[in-house]
Amino acid sequence: MKSVDQLADMLDDTSWGECFKRDEVEVISRFMNLQHFKKDDIIFRQGERQGYMAFIVDGEVDIIKESSDSLEKIVVTLYRRTHFGEMSFVDNEPRSATAVSTRETTLLVLSNAKFEEMLETHPKIGVKVLRNIAKLISKRLRMTTGKLVYTRT
16 A cells, blocks of 8 residues: 555646645545556446546556447547546536556546545645646637637638
8 A cells, every 4th residue: 555655746746746736735645546457447437427537647548439329439548647537526427438548557546525525624725626627627628619610601
């Protein structure tokens, strides 16, 4: 089992670590756990209800979307230092895609239940986490909106 300090070092090494001071990273890390996946393990499936987000400490994850014709398409491959699962983490809706490890992968996981504990004991840090998620979702929505632009006639 890893110590809180070791988990904090791992979180600090993700893109999220750059958004928080070290003492905040240490607090957040107390509410996280490590999960390991082998190559081709399904982390979660589209449609499942699981309230957590994950930070990739090591490895790679494909985000796969099932289309209406039941074909699977890779939306994106995520690498070390990135994260995923924040939409279901925030809205408690079913997963919008499937996540699969493409090689041995280690994740730092923050569950909704642990996040609620964090909010009770460290509300300012919890709000900062939510703001970072909101910024991320907003950024992704702007990118998507930019791709959907069309010319009116």
